[in-house]
Amino acid sequence: MRHIIVVGAGAFGGWTALELVRRGARVTLVDAWGPGNTRASSGGRTRVIRATYGSHTIYTAMAARALEIWRDCEATWQADLLHLTGALWMFGEDDEFGRASAAALHAHGIPIEELTASEARRRYPQIDFGGVSSLFLEPQAGYLRARAACAQVVERVEAEGGEYRQAAALAPRISGTPVTSIELSDGSRLNADAFVFACGPWLGSLFPDVVGPLVSATRQEVYYFATPAGDARFQAPSLPVWLDAGERFIYGIPERAARGFKIADDTPGPPIDPTGDERVPTAAGIAAARAFLARRFPDLANAPLLSSEVCQYESTPDSNFILDRHPEAANVWIAGGGSGHGFKMGPVIGQLMASMVLGELAVDPAFALARFASPPIGGWRPKWA
Numbered sequence: 001m002r003h004i005i006v007v008g009a010g011a012f013g014g015w016t017a018l019e020l021v022r023r024g025a026r027v028t029l030v031d032a033w034g035p036g037n038t039r040a041s042s043g044g045r046t047r048v049i050r051a052t053y054g055s056h057t058i059y060t061a062m063a064a065r066a067l068e069i070w071r072d073c074e075a076t077w078q079a080d081l082l083h084l085t086g087a088l089w090m091f092g093e094d095d096e097f098g099r100a101s102a103a104a105l106h107a108h109g110i111p112i113e114e115l116t117a118s119e120a121r122r123r124y125p126q127i128d129f130g131g132v133s134s135l136f137l138e139p140q141a142g143y144l145r146a147r148a149a150c151a152q153v154v155e156r157v158e159a160e161g162g163e164y165r166q167a168a169a170l171a172p173r174i175s176g177t178p179v180t181s182i183e184l185s186d187g188s189r190l191n192a193d194a195f196v197f198a199c200g201p202w203l204g205s206l207f208p209d210v211v212g213p214l215v216s217a218t219r220q221e222v223y224y225f226a227t228p229a230g231d232a233r234f235q236a237p238s239l240p241v242w243l244d245a246g247e248r249f250i251y252g253i254p255e256r257a258a259r260g261f262k263i264a265d266d267t268p269g270p271p272i273d274p275t276g277d278e279r280v281p282t283a284a285g286i287a288a289a290r291a292f293l294a295r296r297f298p299d300l301a302n303a304p305l306l307s308s309e310v311c312q313y314e315s316t317p318d319s320n321f322i323l324d325r326h327p328e329a330a331n332v333w334i335a336g337g338g339s340g341h342g343f344k345m346g347p348v349i350g351q352l353m354a355s356m357v358l359g360e361l362a363v364d365p366a367f368a369l370a371r372f373a374s375p376p377i378g379g380w381r382p383k384w385a
């Protein structure tokens with residue numbers, strides 16, 4: 001039986017480990033701080049799941065598959081992970097992304113409900129639709145309980161025969177031949193036949209020559225504002241997940257369990273050190289979120305901030321994932337570059353990685369490191385990320 005070590009128990013590594021266990025491998029999953037820890041990109045309370053991806057249909061199809069798996073797992077594991085509230089998409093003057101998304105969703109048989117402005121106002125009186133030129137509802141979308149899901153996946157890894165260890169792995173020494181072991185921070189060594197590094201924003205520092213700046217960690221603030229007493233308008237089912245693809249891409253998740261109304265700006269923030277930096281929100285970020293609320297959700301204009309999260313995107317230059325073999329060690333694999341949209345895809349990434357590691361699937365050029373050999377013109381970041 002092949003022994004495979006997966007380093008990193010976030011969305012990418014946890015699902016990879018689970019899929020490898022299910023395909024008969026002996027798996028050891030290690031994480032420095034634990035699944036969905038507060039430093040990890042998968043560590044937030046919630047993450048949006050949606051198949052709306054403009055013309056990047058590779059992700060439309062992946063998200064649809066991922067949703068099926070999330071649904072199955074939720075039912076089989078009897079766990080509270082997925083909340084299908086629907087997602088309300090609002091587009092500004094430039095609605096090219098909306099039109100491309102609608103076409104792609106239609107082609108994939110994923111329903112959307114186009115809404116007129118007056119219909120939207122009637123359904124969602126708590127939203128001011130000023131500046132919105134078109135909108136639609138994606139009913140088969142919603143949110144996932146992110147860190148709870150990471151913990152659940154690791155529980156399943158163990159329940160189905162894998163091993164989980166809390167340990168920090170050092171970067172493997174690569175010398176052109178297959179790697180036989182990795183060293184842990186306590187000085188011990190783990191031997192295996194193959195190694196998957198799914199270390200999110202830490203990938204660049206673990207593999208400075210091969211990944212380095214191709215995965216950049218940016219600071220992303222998330223706020224939870226209080227809703228008025230006795231007022232259910234900011235909870236599902238009165239409010240779905242909403243995404244405002246106007247000049248900036250701002251989105252939110254309805255209040256859940258009286259923990260506040262979530263709002264975040266998708267624009268990449270300044271660089272962050274995922275290990276050492278403190279996770280305190282900035283006054284400027286809070287003020288910007290409040291200004292947005294005053295415009296779009298006027299009844300929350302003066303809502304007190306209940307709590308916040310400071311997370312990080314671990315983005316590649318083109319916002320596409322990296323799912324590839326290390327170019328100098330055939331049995332070392334790299335999975336990451338979620339670029340602000342990877343969480344929902346965990347179950348599919350797990351399947352792809354397991355197939356590649358077990359030699360059943362070739363690396364997809366869309367996710368290969370080689371694509372960065374010729375840098376993209378202008379370095380673009382699409383709005384769907």
Ligand SMILES: Cc1cc2nc3c(=O)[nH]c(=O)nc-3n(C[C@H](O)[C@H](O)[C@H](O)COP(=O)(O)OP(=O)(O)OC[C@H]3O[C@@H](n4cnc5c(N)ncnc54)[C@H](O)[C@@H]3O)c2cc1C
Pocket residue numbers: 007008009010011012013014030031032033034035036037039040041042043044046047048049167168169170198199200201202220221222264311312313314335336337338339340341342343344345
């Ligand atoms: C604010 C925010 C909002 C987002 N919104 C969405 C969304 O709505 N929908 C969506 O699909 N995605 C979203 N994302 C993106 C998504 O959360 C990430 O792409 C995804 O969680 C990345 O998972 P990962 O497993 O690659 O990385 P991580 O979750 O960071 O996992 C890496 C793990 O590796 C461990 N590790 C690192 N180095 C070592 C080492 N040397 N030894 C042992 N362990 C190590 C860490 O402890 C960590 O647990 C969002 C991200 C953020 C920050």
